[in-house]
Amino acid sequence: MKCKFCEKEAYIKLYHPKIPLCREHFIEYFERKVRRTIERYKLFKKDERILVAISGGKDSAVVSYILKKFNYDIQCLYINLGVRGYSDKCEEYVKKQCKMIDTPLHIVKIRELLGSGIGELRTTRPTCSYCGTTKRYISNKFAYDNNFDVVVTGHNIDDEASFIFGNVLNWNTQYLAKQGPILPGEGKFVKKVKPLYEVTEREIVAYASAVGIDYVTDKCPYSKGAITLRYKEIINQLEKIRPGTKIKFVRGFLKKRHLFEGEIEKGKINECKVCGMPSGGKVCSFCRIWDLREAVDLSIK
Ligand code: SF4
Ligand code: ZN
Ligand code: ZN
Known part of the structure:
Protein backbone atom coordinates (compact mmCIF):
# COMPACT_ATOMS: atom_id res chain seq x y z
CA MET A 1 0.00 0.00 0.00
CA LYS A 2 1.31 3.44 -0.96
CA CYS A 3 1.21 6.67 1.06
CA LYS A 4 -1.70 8.96 0.12
CA PHE A 5 0.69 11.86 -0.49
CA CYS A 6 3.80 10.32 -2.07
CA GLU A 7 5.21 7.22 -3.74
CA LYS A 8 6.64 5.68 -0.54
CA GLU A 9 5.31 2.51 1.12
CA ALA A 10 2.70 3.23 3.84
CA TYR A 11 3.98 3.10 7.44
CA ILE A 12 0.49 3.20 8.96
CA LYS A 13 -3.12 3.20 7.81
CA LEU A 14 -5.09 5.64 9.93
CA TYR A 15 -8.56 4.59 11.05
CA HIS A 16 -10.05 8.08 10.91
CA PRO A 17 -9.61 9.53 8.34
CA LYS A 18 -8.98 6.18 6.58
CA ILE A 19 -5.71 7.04 4.85
CA PRO A 20 -2.34 5.30 4.47
CA LEU A 21 0.73 7.43 5.30
CA CYS A 22 4.47 6.90 4.94
CA ARG A 23 6.67 7.50 7.99
CA GLU A 24 7.52 11.12 7.10
CA HIS A 25 3.95 12.11 6.27
CA PHE A 26 2.68 10.40 9.42
CA ILE A 27 5.17 12.35 11.60
CA GLU A 28 4.00 15.56 9.91
CA TYR A 29 0.32 14.62 10.39
CA PHE A 30 0.78 13.75 14.08
CA GLU A 31 2.75 16.90 14.91
CA ARG A 32 0.23 19.08 13.09
CA LYS A 33 -2.56 17.50 15.12
CA VAL A 34 -0.78 18.23 18.42
CA ARG A 35 0.04 21.79 17.33
CA ARG A 36 -3.62 22.33 16.44
CA THR A 37 -4.73 21.04 19.85
CA ILE A 38 -2.38 23.52 21.56
CA GLU A 39 -3.83 26.35 19.45
CA ARG A 40 -7.50 25.28 19.41
CA TYR A 41 -7.70 25.05 23.21
CA LYS A 42 -5.13 27.82 23.88
CA LEU A 43 -3.15 25.53 26.18
CA PHE A 44 -0.04 27.71 26.68
CA LYS A 45 2.12 30.38 25.10
CA LYS A 46 5.79 30.38 24.09
CA ASP A 47 6.89 32.42 27.12
CA GLU A 48 5.31 30.13 29.75
CA ARG A 49 7.45 27.83 31.91
CA ILE A 50 6.21 24.29 31.36
CA LEU A 51 6.58 21.33 33.69
CA VAL A 52 5.94 17.96 32.02
CA ALA A 53 4.88 15.16 34.37
CA ILE A 54 6.79 12.23 32.92
CA SER A 55 6.35 8.55 33.83
CA GLY A 56 8.60 6.47 31.55
CA GLY A 57 5.58 5.45 29.44
CA LYS A 58 4.87 6.35 25.81
CA ASP A 59 2.45 9.25 26.33
CA SER A 60 4.59 11.50 28.52
CA ALA A 61 7.72 10.58 26.53
CA VAL A 62 6.03 11.64 23.29
CA VAL A 63 4.56 14.85 24.70
CA SER A 64 7.90 15.99 26.15
CA TYR A 65 9.72 15.11 22.89
CA ILE A 66 7.24 17.04 20.76
CA LEU A 67 7.12 20.15 23.00
CA LYS A 68 10.90 20.27 22.95
CA LYS A 69 10.82 19.93 19.16
CA PHE A 70 8.35 22.85 19.01
CA ASN A 71 10.86 24.88 21.08
CA TYR A 72 8.81 25.32 24.22
CA ASP A 73 10.55 26.03 27.52
CA ILE A 74 10.11 22.66 29.25
CA GLN A 75 11.45 20.77 32.26
CA CYS A 76 10.36 17.29 33.35
CA LEU A 77 9.23 15.90 36.70
CA TYR A 78 9.33 12.19 37.53
CA ILE A 79 7.59 11.01 40.70
CA ASN A 80 9.18 7.73 41.77
CA LEU A 81 6.24 6.02 43.51
CA GLY A 82 8.44 3.43 45.20
CA VAL A 83 6.57 0.49 43.65
CA ARG A 84 9.07 -2.36 43.93
CA GLY A 85 10.27 -3.84 40.64
CA TYR A 86 8.52 -1.12 38.65
CA SER A 87 9.29 2.47 39.68
CA ASP A 88 13.09 2.21 39.47
CA LYS A 89 12.84 0.69 36.00
CA CYS A 90 10.60 3.58 34.91
CA GLU A 91 13.16 6.01 36.35
CA GLU A 92 15.89 4.55 34.14
CA TYR A 93 13.72 5.10 31.05
CA VAL A 94 12.81 8.63 32.10
CA LYS A 95 16.50 9.49 32.47
CA LYS A 96 17.22 8.20 28.95
CA GLN A 97 14.22 10.05 27.49
CA CYS A 98 15.24 13.37 29.05
CA LYS A 99 18.83 12.90 27.93
CA MET A 100 17.63 12.25 24.37
CA ILE A 101 15.81 15.62 24.29
CA ASP A 102 18.42 17.39 26.41
CA THR A 103 15.91 18.56 29.01
CA PRO A 104 16.29 19.08 32.79
CA LEU A 105 14.76 16.28 34.86
CA HIS A 106 13.62 16.58 38.49
CA ILE A 107 12.96 13.44 40.51
CA VAL A 108 10.80 13.21 43.64
CA LYS A 109 11.11 9.89 45.48
CA ILE A 110 8.00 9.06 47.48
CA ARG A 111 9.82 6.54 49.68
CA GLU A 112 12.40 9.16 50.76
CA LEU A 113 9.89 11.99 51.02
CA LEU A 114 7.05 10.19 52.79
CA GLY A 115 8.57 7.08 54.36
CA SER A 116 6.95 4.34 52.28
CA GLY A 117 6.10 3.44 48.71
CA ILE A 118 2.67 3.44 47.05
CA GLY A 119 0.87 0.21 47.94
CA GLU A 120 2.61 -0.11 51.34
CA LEU A 121 0.62 2.45 53.28
CA ARG A 122 -1.84 1.15 55.89
CA THR A 123 -5.04 2.82 54.78
CA THR A 124 -8.57 1.83 53.90
CA ARG A 125 -8.35 3.77 50.64
CA PRO A 126 -7.73 1.81 47.40
CA THR A 127 -4.09 2.10 46.25
CA CYS A 128 -4.89 3.89 42.96
CA SER A 129 -7.08 6.40 44.75
CA TYR A 130 -4.40 7.64 47.16
CA CYS A 131 -1.74 7.29 44.45
CA GLY A 132 -3.80 9.64 42.25
CA THR A 133 -4.16 12.17 45.09
CA THR A 134 -0.41 11.94 45.79
CA LYS A 135 0.66 12.44 42.15
CA ARG A 136 -1.74 15.36 41.62
CA TYR A 137 -0.63 17.06 44.84
CA ILE A 138 3.11 16.65 44.21
CA SER A 139 3.04 17.76 40.57
CA ASN A 140 0.93 20.81 41.49
CA LYS A 141 3.00 21.80 44.55
CA PHE A 142 6.27 21.21 42.72
CA ALA A 143 5.08 23.49 39.89
CA TYR A 144 3.74 26.11 42.32
CA ASP A 145 6.83 26.15 44.59
CA ASN A 146 9.19 26.42 41.63
CA ASN A 147 7.27 29.03 39.60
CA PHE A 148 6.12 26.95 36.65
CA ASP A 149 3.12 28.36 34.75
CA VAL A 150 1.67 25.09 33.60
CA VAL A 151 1.75 21.33 34.20
CA VAL A 152 1.55 19.13 31.10
CA THR A 153 0.36 15.53 31.22
CA GLY A 154 0.34 12.91 28.47
CA HIS A 155 -3.40 12.05 28.57
CA ASN A 156 -4.68 11.02 25.14
CA ILE A 157 -8.12 10.66 23.57
CA ASP A 158 -8.45 7.03 24.71
CA ASP A 159 -7.92 8.13 28.34
CA GLU A 160 -10.41 10.95 27.96
CA ALA A 161 -13.10 8.91 26.20
CA SER A 162 -12.89 6.14 28.81
CA PHE A 163 -12.97 8.66 31.68
CA ILE A 164 -16.10 10.33 30.30
CA PHE A 165 -17.70 6.97 29.46
CA GLY A 166 -17.03 5.59 32.97
CA ASN A 167 -18.33 8.66 34.71
CA VAL A 168 -21.48 8.77 32.61
CA LEU A 169 -22.00 5.06 33.20
CA ASN A 170 -21.84 5.66 36.96
CA TRP A 171 -23.45 9.12 36.82
CA ASN A 172 -20.50 10.72 38.59
CA THR A 173 -21.55 13.98 37.01
CA GLN A 174 -19.61 16.21 39.42
CA TYR A 175 -16.33 14.93 37.87
CA LEU A 176 -17.46 15.74 34.34
CA ALA A 177 -17.85 19.51 34.71
CA LYS A 178 -14.11 20.07 35.12
CA GLN A 179 -12.88 17.47 32.63
CA GLY A 180 -11.19 18.69 29.43
CA PRO A 181 -7.92 19.59 27.68
CA ILE A 182 -7.28 22.52 30.02
CA LEU A 183 -7.95 23.09 33.68
CA PRO A 184 -7.23 26.78 34.31
CA GLY A 185 -4.99 27.73 37.23
CA GLU A 186 -6.45 29.47 40.25
CA GLY A 187 -4.66 30.61 43.41
CA LYS A 188 -2.23 27.85 44.34
CA PHE A 189 -3.63 25.52 41.68
CA VAL A 190 -1.32 25.64 38.65
CA LYS A 191 -2.91 25.32 35.18
CA LYS A 192 -3.04 21.68 33.88
CA VAL A 193 -3.13 20.88 30.17
CA LYS A 194 -3.19 17.87 27.81
CA PRO A 195 -1.58 18.48 24.39
CA LEU A 196 -2.26 14.85 23.28
CA TYR A 197 -5.98 15.32 23.91
CA GLU A 198 -6.99 14.51 20.31
CA VAL A 199 -4.52 11.76 19.36
CA THR A 200 -5.12 8.06 19.91
CA GLU A 201 -2.93 5.57 21.76
CA ARG A 202 -2.37 3.76 18.47
CA GLU A 203 -1.06 6.97 16.86
CA ILE A 204 1.18 7.67 19.88
CA VAL A 205 2.73 4.18 19.70
CA ALA A 206 3.33 4.65 15.95
CA TYR A 207 4.84 8.13 16.47
CA ALA A 208 7.16 6.93 19.26
CA SER A 209 8.47 4.17 17.05
CA ALA A 210 8.76 6.49 14.00
CA VAL A 211 11.02 8.96 15.85
CA GLY A 212 12.90 6.36 17.93
CA ILE A 213 11.54 6.97 21.45
CA ASP A 214 12.13 4.06 23.82
CA TYR A 215 9.60 3.69 26.65
CA VAL A 216 8.44 1.31 29.40
CA THR A 217 5.80 -1.12 28.22
CA ASP A 218 5.28 -2.84 31.62
CA LYS A 219 2.16 -1.74 33.43
CA CYS A 220 2.11 -0.71 37.08
CA PRO A 221 1.20 -3.90 39.04
CA TYR A 222 -1.69 -2.05 40.71
CA SER A 223 -3.38 -1.37 37.36
CA LYS A 224 -4.27 -5.06 36.99
CA GLY A 225 -8.01 -5.52 36.54
CA ALA A 226 -8.66 -1.75 36.36
CA ILE A 227 -12.11 -1.14 34.93
CA THR A 228 -10.84 1.79 32.83
CA LEU A 229 -8.90 -0.71 30.70
CA ARG A 230 -12.21 -2.48 29.93
CA TYR A 231 -13.84 0.84 29.03
CA LYS A 232 -10.99 1.49 26.59
CA GLU A 233 -11.49 -1.92 24.95
CA ILE A 234 -15.22 -1.27 24.53
CA ILE A 235 -14.64 2.17 23.01
CA ASN A 236 -12.01 0.71 20.66
CA GLN A 237 -14.53 -1.90 19.50
CA LEU A 238 -17.02 0.88 18.76
CA GLU A 239 -14.30 2.84 16.93
CA LYS A 240 -13.65 -0.18 14.70
CA ILE A 241 -17.35 -0.48 13.83
CA ARG A 242 -17.73 3.25 13.31
CA PRO A 243 -14.44 5.15 12.86
CA GLY A 244 -14.55 8.64 14.37
CA THR A 245 -16.66 7.58 17.36
CA LYS A 246 -13.98 8.63 19.88
CA ILE A 247 -13.40 12.14 18.58
CA LYS A 248 -17.14 12.75 18.12
CA PHE A 249 -17.80 11.54 21.67
CA VAL A 250 -15.08 13.70 23.24
CA ARG A 251 -15.78 16.86 21.20
CA GLY A 252 -19.53 16.37 21.73
CA PHE A 253 -18.89 16.13 25.46
CA LEU A 254 -16.94 19.42 25.45
CA LYS A 255 -19.91 21.15 23.78
CA LYS A 256 -22.32 19.80 26.41
CA ARG A 257 -20.02 20.04 29.42
CA HIS A 258 -21.75 23.18 30.71
CA LEU A 259 -24.77 20.99 31.48
CA PHE A 260 -22.79 19.47 34.35
CA GLU A 261 -21.57 22.74 35.85
CA GLY A 262 -24.35 22.86 38.43
CA GLU A 263 -22.97 19.58 39.81
CA ILE A 264 -19.70 21.08 41.07
CA GLU A 265 -19.68 21.09 44.84
CA LYS A 266 -18.96 24.69 45.73
CA GLY A 267 -17.64 24.33 49.26
CA LYS A 268 -15.38 26.98 50.78
FE1 SF4 B 1 -0.72 4.68 40.80
FE2 SF4 B 1 -0.11 2.34 39.71
FE3 SF4 B 1 -2.65 2.88 40.38
FE4 SF4 B 1 -1.52 4.14 38.31
S1 SF4 B 1 -1.95 1.93 38.46
S2 SF4 B 1 -2.74 5.08 39.93
S3 SF4 B 1 0.60 4.34 39.02
S4 SF4 B 1 -0.89 2.68 41.77
ZN1 ZN C 1 4.31 10.01 2.09
ZN1 ZN D 1 -1.81 19.76 53.24
Whole structure:
Protein backbone atom coordinates (compact mmCIF):
# COMPACT_ATOMS: atom_id res chain seq x y z
CA MET A 1 0.00 0.00 0.00
CA LYS A 2 1.31 3.44 -0.96
CA CYS A 3 1.21 6.67 1.06
CA LYS A 4 -1.70 8.96 0.12
CA PHE A 5 0.69 11.86 -0.49
CA CYS A 6 3.80 10.32 -2.07
CA GLU A 7 5.21 7.22 -3.74
CA LYS A 8 6.64 5.68 -0.54
CA GLU A 9 5.31 2.51 1.12
CA ALA A 10 2.70 3.23 3.84
CA TYR A 11 3.98 3.10 7.44
CA ILE A 12 0.49 3.20 8.96
CA LYS A 13 -3.12 3.20 7.81
CA LEU A 14 -5.09 5.64 9.93
CA TYR A 15 -8.56 4.59 11.05
CA HIS A 16 -10.05 8.08 10.91
CA PRO A 17 -9.61 9.53 8.34
CA LYS A 18 -8.98 6.18 6.58
CA ILE A 19 -5.71 7.04 4.85
CA PRO A 20 -2.34 5.30 4.47
CA LEU A 21 0.73 7.43 5.30
CA CYS A 22 4.47 6.90 4.94
CA ARG A 23 6.67 7.50 7.99
CA GLU A 24 7.52 11.12 7.10
CA HIS A 25 3.95 12.11 6.27
CA PHE A 26 2.68 10.40 9.42
CA ILE A 27 5.17 12.35 11.60
CA GLU A 28 4.00 15.56 9.91
CA TYR A 29 0.32 14.62 10.39
CA PHE A 30 0.78 13.75 14.08
CA GLU A 31 2.75 16.90 14.91
CA ARG A 32 0.23 19.08 13.09
CA LYS A 33 -2.56 17.50 15.12
CA VAL A 34 -0.78 18.23 18.42
CA ARG A 35 0.04 21.79 17.33
CA ARG A 36 -3.62 22.33 16.44
CA THR A 37 -4.73 21.04 19.85
CA ILE A 38 -2.38 23.52 21.56
CA GLU A 39 -3.83 26.35 19.45
CA ARG A 40 -7.50 25.28 19.41
CA TYR A 41 -7.70 25.05 23.21
CA LYS A 42 -5.13 27.82 23.88
CA LEU A 43 -3.15 25.53 26.18
CA PHE A 44 -0.04 27.71 26.68
CA LYS A 45 2.12 30.38 25.10
CA LYS A 46 5.79 30.38 24.09
CA ASP A 47 6.89 32.42 27.12
CA GLU A 48 5.31 30.13 29.75
CA ARG A 49 7.45 27.83 31.91
CA ILE A 50 6.21 24.29 31.36
CA LEU A 51 6.58 21.33 33.69
CA VAL A 52 5.94 17.96 32.02
CA ALA A 53 4.88 15.16 34.37
CA ILE A 54 6.79 12.23 32.92
CA SER A 55 6.35 8.55 33.83
CA GLY A 56 8.60 6.47 31.55
CA GLY A 57 5.58 5.45 29.44
CA LYS A 58 4.87 6.35 25.81
CA ASP A 59 2.45 9.25 26.33
CA SER A 60 4.59 11.50 28.52
CA ALA A 61 7.72 10.58 26.53
CA VAL A 62 6.03 11.64 23.29
CA VAL A 63 4.56 14.85 24.70
CA SER A 64 7.90 15.99 26.15
CA TYR A 65 9.72 15.11 22.89
CA ILE A 66 7.24 17.04 20.76
CA LEU A 67 7.12 20.15 23.00
CA LYS A 68 10.90 20.27 22.95
CA LYS A 69 10.82 19.93 19.16
CA PHE A 70 8.35 22.85 19.01
CA ASN A 71 10.86 24.88 21.08
CA TYR A 72 8.81 25.32 24.22
CA ASP A 73 10.55 26.03 27.52
CA ILE A 74 10.11 22.66 29.25
CA GLN A 75 11.45 20.77 32.26
CA CYS A 76 10.36 17.29 33.35
CA LEU A 77 9.23 15.90 36.70
CA TYR A 78 9.33 12.19 37.53
CA ILE A 79 7.59 11.01 40.70
CA ASN A 80 9.18 7.73 41.77
CA LEU A 81 6.24 6.02 43.51
CA GLY A 82 8.44 3.43 45.20
CA VAL A 83 6.57 0.49 43.65
CA ARG A 84 9.07 -2.36 43.93
CA GLY A 85 10.27 -3.84 40.64
CA TYR A 86 8.52 -1.12 38.65
CA SER A 87 9.29 2.47 39.68
CA ASP A 88 13.09 2.21 39.47
CA LYS A 89 12.84 0.69 36.00
CA CYS A 90 10.60 3.58 34.91
CA GLU A 91 13.16 6.01 36.35
CA GLU A 92 15.89 4.55 34.14
CA TYR A 93 13.72 5.10 31.05
CA VAL A 94 12.81 8.63 32.10
CA LYS A 95 16.50 9.49 32.47
CA LYS A 96 17.22 8.20 28.95
CA GLN A 97 14.22 10.05 27.49
CA CYS A 98 15.24 13.37 29.05
CA LYS A 99 18.83 12.90 27.93
CA MET A 100 17.63 12.25 24.37
CA ILE A 101 15.81 15.62 24.29
CA ASP A 102 18.42 17.39 26.41
CA THR A 103 15.91 18.56 29.01
CA PRO A 104 16.29 19.08 32.79
CA LEU A 105 14.76 16.28 34.86
CA HIS A 106 13.62 16.58 38.49
CA ILE A 107 12.96 13.44 40.51
CA VAL A 108 10.80 13.21 43.64
CA LYS A 109 11.11 9.89 45.48
CA ILE A 110 8.00 9.06 47.48
CA ARG A 111 9.82 6.54 49.68
CA GLU A 112 12.40 9.16 50.76
CA LEU A 113 9.89 11.99 51.02
CA LEU A 114 7.05 10.19 52.79
CA GLY A 115 8.57 7.08 54.36
CA SER A 116 6.95 4.34 52.28
CA GLY A 117 6.10 3.44 48.71
CA ILE A 118 2.67 3.44 47.05
CA GLY A 119 0.87 0.21 47.94
CA GLU A 120 2.61 -0.11 51.34
CA LEU A 121 0.62 2.45 53.28
CA ARG A 122 -1.84 1.15 55.89
CA THR A 123 -5.04 2.82 54.78
CA THR A 124 -8.57 1.83 53.90
CA ARG A 125 -8.35 3.77 50.64
CA PRO A 126 -7.73 1.81 47.40
CA THR A 127 -4.09 2.10 46.25
CA CYS A 128 -4.89 3.89 42.96
CA SER A 129 -7.08 6.40 44.75
CA TYR A 130 -4.40 7.64 47.16
CA CYS A 131 -1.74 7.29 44.45
CA GLY A 132 -3.80 9.64 42.25
CA THR A 133 -4.16 12.17 45.09
CA THR A 134 -0.41 11.94 45.79
CA LYS A 135 0.66 12.44 42.15
CA ARG A 136 -1.74 15.36 41.62
CA TYR A 137 -0.63 17.06 44.84
CA ILE A 138 3.11 16.65 44.21
CA SER A 139 3.04 17.76 40.57
CA ASN A 140 0.93 20.81 41.49
CA LYS A 141 3.00 21.80 44.55
CA PHE A 142 6.27 21.21 42.72
CA ALA A 143 5.08 23.49 39.89
CA TYR A 144 3.74 26.11 42.32
CA ASP A 145 6.83 26.15 44.59
CA ASN A 146 9.19 26.42 41.63
CA ASN A 147 7.27 29.03 39.60
CA PHE A 148 6.12 26.95 36.65
CA ASP A 149 3.12 28.36 34.75
CA VAL A 150 1.67 25.09 33.60
CA VAL A 151 1.75 21.33 34.20
CA VAL A 152 1.55 19.13 31.10
CA THR A 153 0.36 15.53 31.22
CA GLY A 154 0.34 12.91 28.47
CA HIS A 155 -3.40 12.05 28.57
CA ASN A 156 -4.68 11.02 25.14
CA ILE A 157 -8.12 10.66 23.57
CA ASP A 158 -8.45 7.03 24.71
CA ASP A 159 -7.92 8.13 28.34
CA GLU A 160 -10.41 10.95 27.96
CA ALA A 161 -13.10 8.91 26.20
CA SER A 162 -12.89 6.14 28.81
CA PHE A 163 -12.97 8.66 31.68
CA ILE A 164 -16.10 10.33 30.30
CA PHE A 165 -17.70 6.97 29.46
CA GLY A 166 -17.03 5.59 32.97
CA ASN A 167 -18.33 8.66 34.71
CA VAL A 168 -21.48 8.77 32.61
CA LEU A 169 -22.00 5.06 33.20
CA ASN A 170 -21.84 5.66 36.96
CA TRP A 171 -23.45 9.12 36.82
CA ASN A 172 -20.50 10.72 38.59
CA THR A 173 -21.55 13.98 37.01
CA GLN A 174 -19.61 16.21 39.42
CA TYR A 175 -16.33 14.93 37.87
CA LEU A 176 -17.46 15.74 34.34
CA ALA A 177 -17.85 19.51 34.71
CA LYS A 178 -14.11 20.07 35.12
CA GLN A 179 -12.88 17.47 32.63
CA GLY A 180 -11.19 18.69 29.43
CA PRO A 181 -7.92 19.59 27.68
CA ILE A 182 -7.28 22.52 30.02
CA LEU A 183 -7.95 23.09 33.68
CA PRO A 184 -7.23 26.78 34.31
CA GLY A 185 -4.99 27.73 37.23
CA GLU A 186 -6.45 29.47 40.25
CA GLY A 187 -4.66 30.61 43.41
CA LYS A 188 -2.23 27.85 44.34
CA PHE A 189 -3.63 25.52 41.68
CA VAL A 190 -1.32 25.64 38.65
CA LYS A 191 -2.91 25.32 35.18
CA LYS A 192 -3.04 21.68 33.88
CA VAL A 193 -3.13 20.88 30.17
CA LYS A 194 -3.19 17.87 27.81
CA PRO A 195 -1.58 18.48 24.39
CA LEU A 196 -2.26 14.85 23.28
CA TYR A 197 -5.98 15.32 23.91
CA GLU A 198 -6.99 14.51 20.31
CA VAL A 199 -4.52 11.76 19.36
CA THR A 200 -5.12 8.06 19.91
CA GLU A 201 -2.93 5.57 21.76
CA ARG A 202 -2.37 3.76 18.47
CA GLU A 203 -1.06 6.97 16.86
CA ILE A 204 1.18 7.67 19.88
CA VAL A 205 2.73 4.18 19.70
CA ALA A 206 3.33 4.65 15.95
CA TYR A 207 4.84 8.13 16.47
CA ALA A 208 7.16 6.93 19.26
CA SER A 209 8.47 4.17 17.05
CA ALA A 210 8.76 6.49 14.00
CA VAL A 211 11.02 8.96 15.85
CA GLY A 212 12.90 6.36 17.93
CA ILE A 213 11.54 6.97 21.45
CA ASP A 214 12.13 4.06 23.82
CA TYR A 215 9.60 3.69 26.65
CA VAL A 216 8.44 1.31 29.40
CA THR A 217 5.80 -1.12 28.22
CA ASP A 218 5.28 -2.84 31.62
CA LYS A 219 2.16 -1.74 33.43
CA CYS A 220 2.11 -0.71 37.08
CA PRO A 221 1.20 -3.90 39.04
CA TYR A 222 -1.69 -2.05 40.71
CA SER A 223 -3.38 -1.37 37.36
CA LYS A 224 -4.27 -5.06 36.99
CA GLY A 225 -8.01 -5.52 36.54
CA ALA A 226 -8.66 -1.75 36.36
CA ILE A 227 -12.11 -1.14 34.93
CA THR A 228 -10.84 1.79 32.83
CA LEU A 229 -8.90 -0.71 30.70
CA ARG A 230 -12.21 -2.48 29.93
CA TYR A 231 -13.84 0.84 29.03
CA LYS A 232 -10.99 1.49 26.59
CA GLU A 233 -11.49 -1.92 24.95
CA ILE A 234 -15.22 -1.27 24.53
CA ILE A 235 -14.64 2.17 23.01
CA ASN A 236 -12.01 0.71 20.66
CA GLN A 237 -14.53 -1.90 19.50
CA LEU A 238 -17.02 0.88 18.76
CA GLU A 239 -14.30 2.84 16.93
CA LYS A 240 -13.65 -0.18 14.70
CA ILE A 241 -17.35 -0.48 13.83
CA ARG A 242 -17.73 3.25 13.31
CA PRO A 243 -14.44 5.15 12.86
CA GLY A 244 -14.55 8.64 14.37
CA THR A 245 -16.66 7.58 17.36
CA LYS A 246 -13.98 8.63 19.88
CA ILE A 247 -13.40 12.14 18.58
CA LYS A 248 -17.14 12.75 18.12
CA PHE A 249 -17.80 11.54 21.67
CA VAL A 250 -15.08 13.70 23.24
CA ARG A 251 -15.78 16.86 21.20
CA GLY A 252 -19.53 16.37 21.73
CA PHE A 253 -18.89 16.13 25.46
CA LEU A 254 -16.94 19.42 25.45
CA LYS A 255 -19.91 21.15 23.78
CA LYS A 256 -22.32 19.80 26.41
CA ARG A 257 -20.02 20.04 29.42
CA HIS A 258 -21.75 23.18 30.71
CA LEU A 259 -24.77 20.99 31.48
CA PHE A 260 -22.79 19.47 34.35
CA GLU A 261 -21.57 22.74 35.85
CA GLY A 262 -24.35 22.86 38.43
CA GLU A 263 -22.97 19.58 39.81
CA ILE A 264 -19.70 21.08 41.07
CA GLU A 265 -19.68 21.09 44.84
CA LYS A 266 -18.96 24.69 45.73
CA GLY A 267 -17.64 24.33 49.26
CA LYS A 268 -15.38 26.98 50.78
CA ILE A 269 -11.72 26.50 49.91
CA ASN A 270 -9.47 26.78 52.97
CA GLU A 271 -5.71 26.65 53.36
CA CYS A 272 -4.50 23.32 54.73
CA LYS A 273 -3.19 24.04 58.23
CA VAL A 274 -0.25 21.66 57.66
CA CYS A 275 0.99 22.64 54.19
CA GLY A 276 -0.89 25.83 53.29
CA MET A 277 -2.17 24.43 49.99
CA PRO A 278 -5.88 24.63 49.04
CA SER A 279 -8.15 22.24 50.91
CA GLY A 280 -11.86 21.53 51.37
CA GLY A 281 -11.35 20.80 55.08
CA LYS A 282 -8.88 21.96 57.72
CA VAL A 283 -6.21 19.52 56.49
CA CYS A 284 -5.86 18.59 52.79
CA SER A 285 -6.32 14.98 51.69
CA PHE A 286 -2.61 14.57 50.87
CA CYS A 287 -1.47 15.61 54.36
CA ARG A 288 -4.23 13.45 55.87
CA ILE A 289 -3.36 10.33 53.84
CA TRP A 290 0.35 10.58 54.72
CA ASP A 291 -0.33 11.78 58.27
CA LEU A 292 2.00 14.76 57.90
CA ARG A 293 2.89 17.27 60.61
CA GLU A 294 4.68 19.70 58.31
CA ALA A 295 4.66 20.59 54.61
CA VAL A 296 6.83 18.56 52.23
CA ASP A 297 9.67 20.59 50.77
CA LEU A 298 9.66 20.36 46.98
CA SER A 299 11.76 23.40 46.08
CA ILE A 300 14.53 22.76 43.56
CA LYS A 301 17.82 22.74 45.44
FE1 SF4 B 1 -0.72 4.68 40.80
FE2 SF4 B 1 -0.11 2.34 39.71
FE3 SF4 B 1 -2.65 2.88 40.38
FE4 SF4 B 1 -1.52 4.14 38.31
S1 SF4 B 1 -1.95 1.93 38.46
S2 SF4 B 1 -2.74 5.08 39.93
S3 SF4 B 1 0.60 4.34 39.02
S4 SF4 B 1 -0.89 2.68 41.77
ZN1 ZN C 1 4.31 10.01 2.09
ZN1 ZN D 1 -1.81 19.76 53.24
